[in-house]
Amino acid sequence: MAVEVEDAYLVARAQEGHLDAFEQLLHRHNLAAYRVALRMLGDDEDAQEVAREALVLAWRTLSQFTGNTSFVIWLYTIVTRATLDRLARGRSERTAQSHPMPTADEVAGGPSDIASAITALPPAQRIVLVLHHFEGLPYTDVATITGSTVPDTRRLLFRARRTLAATLGQWEVAAQ
Known part of the structure; x- marks a missing residue:
C-alpha cells in the first residue's frame, strides 16, 4: 500500500504542475504500460508507440484523475x-509484413507460439x-x-x- 500512498502524493504534486x-510516476509505471501494450499488440514498435501515446495522454488528462481508483488502474485504463x-x-x-501469424506447419510449441496464440484472441478476451x-x-x-462487471470479466x-x-x-x- 505504500506505493499507492506515494503515487497519490506524486499525482497531487503533478496536478499542481510539478x-x-x-x-517519477512515469519512471515507476512506464514498463507496465509497455508490457500491456506489447502483450495486446504482439509487436515491440507498436507497443512502444502505444505506451508512449498513453503516457502523453495521461499527462494531458491528469487534471481529470480524481483518485477514485489508484493511479495504476487509471493508467492501465488509458493504455488499454x-x-x-x-x-x-x-x-x-510493417507489423503485418514483419510478424505474420504462424501457420500450423511453422509451429514448434515454443513461447513465441503462445504469444502468437494470445495475440490471435479477440481483443476483449x-x-x-x-x-x-x-x-x-x-x-x-x-x-x-475494461468498464465491465466482475461476472462479465470472469466469463471473458x-x-x-x-x-x-x-x-x-x-x-x-x-x-x-
Whole structure:
C-alpha cells in the first residue's frame, strides 16, 4: 500500500504542475504500460508507440484523475483504450509484413507460439487475460479498467482460456 500512498502524493504534486513528480510516476509505471501494450499488440514498435501515446495522454488528462481508483488502474485504463483503438484502426503494414501469424506447419510449441496464440484472441478476451494473468490484477480491477462487471470479466477470461487452449491444442496436433 505504500506505493499507492506515494503515487497519490506524486499525482497531487503533478496536478499542481510539478513535472518531476509526473516523471517519477512515469519512471515507476512506464514498463507496465509497455508490457500491456506489447502483450495486446504482439509487436515491440507498436507497443512502444502505444505506451508512449498513453503516457502523453495521461499527462494531458491528469487534471481529470480524481483518485477514485489508484493511479495504476487509471493508467492501465488509458493504455488499454489506446491499445484497443490501435487494434480497431488495424495494425500497421510493417507489423503485418514483419510478424505474420504462424501457420500450423511453422509451429514448434515454443513461447513465441503462445504469444502468437494470445495475440490471435479477440481483443476483449485478450485484455482480460493480459490484465489478470500477466499483470496479476484481481477481477475487480480488470472490470474497472475494461468498464465491465466482475461476472462479465470472469466469463471473458473463461472464454479466453478455452480459446487459447483450443488454439494451442490445434497447433500441437497439426505440428505432429
